Amino acid sequence: xxTDTSTAAGQAVLSDCYPAxxxxxxxxxxxxxxxxxxCTLRTLGTSRAxxxxxxxxxxxxxxxxxxxxxxxxxxxxxxxxxxELAHRVLAQPGLHSATTWNFLLCLDPxxxxxxxxxxHARTLPHYFATFFRPAAEEQPEWAPAIGANLPESxxxxxxxxxxxPRLQFSLHSTDVGGTFIQTTRDLPGLAEPFAKSAADHGLxxxxxxxxxxxxxxxxxxVFVMDPHDIDRQESTTGMLTAHPGDGAETTETGxxxxxxxxPQRHGGDTLIIEVPVWASQPDPARPTPDPGTRLATxxxxxxxxxxxxxxxxxxxxxxxxxxxxxxxxxxxxxALNQLADQWDPGVGGxxxxxxxxxxxxxxxxxxxxxxRLPVRTAALLRRALDPTHxxxxxxxxxxxxLLREWIGEYEQRFRPAWIPVADQAAHQANTVLxxxxxxxxxxxxxxx
Numbered sequence: 325x326x327t328d329t330s331t332a333a334g335q336a337v338l339s340d341c342y343p344a345x346x347x348x349x350x351x352x353x354x355x356x357x358x359x360x361x362x363c364t365l366r367t368l369g370t371s372r373a374x375x376x377x378x379x380x381x382x383x384x385x386x387x388x389x390x391x392x393x394x395x396x397x398x399x400x401x402x403x404x405x406x407x408e409l410a411h412r413v414l415a416q417p418g419l420h421s422a423t424t425w426n427f428l429l430c431l432d433p434x435x436x437x438x439x440x441x442x443x444h445a446r447t448l449p450h451y452f453a454t455f456f457r458p459a460a461e462e463q464p465e466w467a468p469a470i471g472a473n474l475p476e477s478x479x480x481x482x483x484x485x486x487x488x489p490r491l492q493f494s495l496h497s498t499d500v501g502g503t504f505i506q507t508t509r510d511l512p513g514l515a516e517p518f519a520k521s522a523a524d525h526g527l528x529x530x531x532x533x534x535x536x537x538x539x540x541x542x543x544x545x546v547f548v549m550d551p552h553d554i555d556r557q558e559s560t561t562g563m564l565t566a567h568p569g570d571g572a573e574t575t576e577t578g579x580x581x582x583x584x585x586x587p588q589r590h591g592g593d594t595l596i597i598e599v600p601v602w603a604s605q606p607d608p609a610r611p612t613p614d615p616g617t618r619l620a621t622x623x624x625x626x627x628x629x630x631x632x633x634x635x636x637x638x639x640x641x642x643x644x645x646x647x648x649x650x651x652x653x654x655x656x657x658x659a660l661n662q663l664a665d666q667w668d669p670g671v672g673g674x675x676x677x678x679x680x681x682x683x684x685x686x687x688x689x690x691x692x693x694x695x696r697l698p699v700r701t702a703a704l705l706r707r708a709l710d711p712t713h714x715x716x717x718x719x720x721x722x723x724x725x726l727l728r729e730w731i732g733e734y735e736q737r738f739r740p741a742w743i744p745v746a747d748q749a750a751h752q753a754n755t756v757l758x759x760x761x762x763x764x765x766x767x768x769x770x771x772x
Contacts, residue, residue, distance in 0.1 A: 340744050341443070342401070342403055342404055342745055343404060343407065344440065344443070345394075345429070345433060345436050345440070348403050348429050349378055353365055355380070355410060355414065356380070359382075362382055362383065362384075362414065362420060363382050363414075364381045365378060365379070365381075366378070366379055368428075368479045368482075369475060371434045371475060371476055372474065373433075373437075375433035375434055375437070377433065377476065377479055378428075378430075379426055379483070380426070381424060381425070381426050381427075382410060382425045382427075383421075386424070387423045387424065388424050388487040388488065388489040388490060389423055389424070389489055389492075389493070390426045390428065390487055390489040390587075391405075391425070391426065391427045391428065391492075391495065391756060392493065392495065392583075393428065393429060393430055393431070394429070394431045394436055395432060395463070395464060395496065396432070396457055396463065396496060397432055397435025397439040397457055397458060398439045399495075399498075400443045400497065401495065401497040401599050401745070401748040402497070403430075404746070404749035405748070405749040406495070409425070409753045409756060409757075410425075410427060412753060419757075423490075426487060428480070431465070431476055432458070432476055435456065435457070435458045435462070435648075438456040438648060439456040439457070441454035442455055446742055448499065448602070448731050448740060449731050451499060451601075452699055452700070452727060453703070453706075453727075455703040455704065456649065457652060457700070457704075458648055459648070459652045459654060459655045462474070462648065462652075464477045464480060464583070465584065466582055468582055468583065469578055469579055469581045484590070485586070488587075488590035488592065489590075490591075490592050490593075490760075491593060491594070491759060491760060491763060492587045492594040492595070493595050493597060494584065494594060494595070494596045495752055496596055496598045497599050497600065497748065498599075498600055499600070499601055499696065499740075500600060500601075500603075500604050500692065500696070500738050500740045501598075501603075501604050501689075501692060502527060502530030502533075502603065503527040503545065503597075503599050504530045504531070504536060504547065504598050505596065505755065506536060506548075506549050506598075507546070507548055507549065507594070507595045507596075508548070508549050508594045508595075509548065509588075510542050511546075511593075511762055511763060512762070513762035514543070514546060514758060514759055515543025515544060515546045516543075518543070518545070518546060518754075518758065519545070521750075521754035521758070522545075525748075526743060527603060527743060527747070527748075527751055529544050530600075530604075531544060531545050532684070532685025532686040532687070532689035533598070533689050534690060535598070537681065537689075549584065549596075584596065595756075595759055597752050597755050597756070599751055599752055600743060601742070601743060602740030602741055602742055604692065604738045604740065605738065605739040605740070606688065606738060607739065612684070612687075615677055615682040615687060616669045616673070618687050619669055619673045619676065619687075620669055622667050622694035623665070623668035623669075623673065624664075624668075625698075626661075626694055626697065626698065629698035629730070630657065630660035630661055630664065630698070633698065633701050633702055634657065636723060637657070639719055640708075640709055640716045644710075649708040652704045652708075653708060663697070691737070692738060699727065699734055702726055702727055703727060705723060706723040706727065709723070
């Protein structure tokens with residue numbers, strides 16, 4: 325990696341750690357001090373809790389690219405990727421002489437504050453012990469789609485209108501799985517360098533992620549987010565393709581109101597780049613039941629686990645304060661109940677079985693979410709509890725037991741393998757640069 329080992333953040337990446345948010349900000353300040361003619365660092369505004377949102381800019385041209393990190397509080401790879409990209413851009417004059425690179429260091433610093441301990445995790449039990457992802461209406465990228473008005477969302481929307489970027493990149497990661505891209509426009513020429521980078525860095529391609537269920541796949545693990553396809557998915561199954569598992573109802577404008585589609589009104593587009601923290605390694609010798617049986621099994625798994633969590637929440641609820649942690653529990657818990665009906669062949673699952681969508685990769689993606697969602701929900705409830713409270717201590721003990729059991733099942737089924745931070749960052753950086761290159765001379769289009 326092209327990192328500056330004199331910075332704390334550079335040392336963190338080299339030692340296979342995600343940089344802390346303050347380390348990333350300090351690194352941006354140091355880059356600005358070393359390259360005052362090329363770099364600027366400014367504060368765009370503040371979060372709901374008064375934390376600053378910082379933008380690092382490299383270059384002086386009218387051709388803008390915007391890279392956004394920290395949209396989800398539990399996803400840290402984007403921090404390392406921004407460092408990697410910033411150093412590469414500064415090291416290669418051809419990159420910053422033609423394009424101005426804008427790096428939004430963290431879109432949700434409040435959420436990041438609550439999730440910060442997870443960045444040290446190297447095992448799933450450690451990761452989920454400190455897990456936090458806000459409720460859907462408190463996530464800045466998605467909030468506009470469900471009518472929530474967050475200052476962080478407005479800051480990003482205003483920034484897009486100000487920069488009018490040719491491309492916006494949203495850097496995401498997932499706990500267990502593979503790498504894939506979602507774009508708001510087909511980008512010919514991107515699939516090949518994306519696949520090569522994934523192979524070079526030991527990341528499996530994911531063509532079955534639940535995020536991309538109804539989207540066209542012009543290249544392996546490269547998907548196009550057409551709002552019409554997403555609306556079709558919502559109307560036929562209730563699943564939120566671009567934001568799975570949140571159980572949130574969209575407004576009339578739906579996914580078009582997210583920050584992902586805003587660049588289109590200026591002729592630009594967005595790429596969401598997902599990398600796994602742990603690569604999924606399913607056992608190829610494992611017997612694979614038929615699609616109907618597999619869907620029924622996943623639906624029953626969600627119902628069983630969802631009922632347990634619901635009962636625990638009802639027991640502890642009267643003794644819990646209204647906090648971001650408690651509010652976050654309701655998002656995946658709602659999804660557990662909704663998805664059980666949507667997957668069950670005896671309820672809504674027949675639509676899936678008759679859709680032609682049930683490829684082995686998509687069935688694998690459904691099974692992964694069937695394990696992931698209950699663990700996330702239980703982990704959030706566990707953090708919302710006060711273990712010193714006499715009335716909630718038994719609930720905390722029960723959840724601790726469930727998490728050990730459920731995480732063990734998750735690990736046994738998908739055999740997660742840690743991806744070094746440097747590889748996560750390099751792959752995202754490679755993909756950003758490849759996309760910037762293949763779109764450099766294409767005609768723009770504005771959507772009004």
